[in-house]
Amino acid sequence: MIDMYPFRNAVTVSHMMTEPYARRAHVLVDMTCGNGHDTAFLARTMPDDAVLYAFDIQPCAIERTRQRLQDEGLGDKDVRCCCGSHEQLLADVSSDVDIIVFNLGYLPSGDHKIHTNCEITLKAIKIGLNKIAINGIIMI
Ligand SMILES: C[S@@+](CC[C@H](N)C(=O)[O-])C[C@H]1O[C@@H](n2cnc3c(N)ncnc32)[C@H](O)[C@@H]1O
Numbered sequence: 001m002i003d004m005y006p007f008r009n010a011v012t013v014s015h016m017m018t019e020p021y022a023r024r025a026h027v028l029v030d031m032t033c034g035n036g037h038d039t040a041f042l043a044r045t046m047p048d049d050a051v052l053y054a055f056d057i058q059p060c061a062i063e064r065t066r067q068r069l070q071d072e073g074l075g076d077k078d079v080r081c082c083c084g085s086h087e088q089l090l091a092d093v094s095s096d097v098d099i100i101v102f103n104l105g106y107l108p109s110g111d112h113k114i115h116t117n118c119e120i121t122l123k124a125i126k127i128g129l130n131k132i133a134i135n136g137i138i139m140i
Contacts, residue, residue, distance in 0.1 A: 011103065018041075019045055021099050022042055022045040022046050023045055024098075026047075026049075026096075027050065027051050027052075027093070027098055027133075028050060028053070028097070028098060028101075029054075029100045029128075030055065030103075031055055031100060031102045031128075032055070032086065032104065032116060033054035033056045033062070034061050034107050034108070035068065035107065035108060036054070036061075036064055036065030040068050040074060042099070043077040043079050044072070048077070050078065051078045051080065052078065052079045053079075053080050053089070054080065054081045054082070055086045056107075057086075057114065060110065062082075086102075086120075086124045087123045090124055090131065091127055096132070096133035096136070097131045097132055097133060098135075098136045098137075099136060099138075099139070100136075100137075101138075101139045102124070102125075102140040125138065
């Protein structure tokens with residue numbers, strides 16, 4: 001069935017724009033994995049031999065993301081969930097990165113006092129610009 005409202009919200013639009021890049025990516029990074037929706041989308045879309053890093057500062061977000069990957073049958077994909085602040089974790093990713101995704105804000109159904117921070121996000125974007133592959137994409 002044709003979706004009458006393809007531009008439902010910002011996340012839907014970001015997935016539509018990211019999909020063609022994810023289909024041919026080798027290394028992908030979800031900078032804020034939260035409840036794992038974006039991570040699951042990337043894991044589902046990427047080639048079987050791609051590597052996806054999923055970062056979040058909250059341990060409960062890492063747990064929720066791992067659980068979602070299992071629930072959606074994506075456990076055999078190479079997804080590396082890491083707890084910490086994304087600007088530090090991204091600095092340790094060595095290869096050229098094809099896709100970097102930021103979904104900013106707080107964790108829905110989590111502690112709303114913990115949220116992304118403008119200065120840290122800008123720092124992470126600068127690190128990302130030095131890591132991004134030719135023809136790669138940073139989606140914010
Ligand atoms: C809007 S939520 C992400 C939603 C998620 N992408 C999803 O699909 O469910 C934003 C997330 O950013 C995380 N976050 C905030 N500051 C962070 C930082 N410095 N490094 C990594 N994650 C951070 C929060 O813990 C929260 O889970």
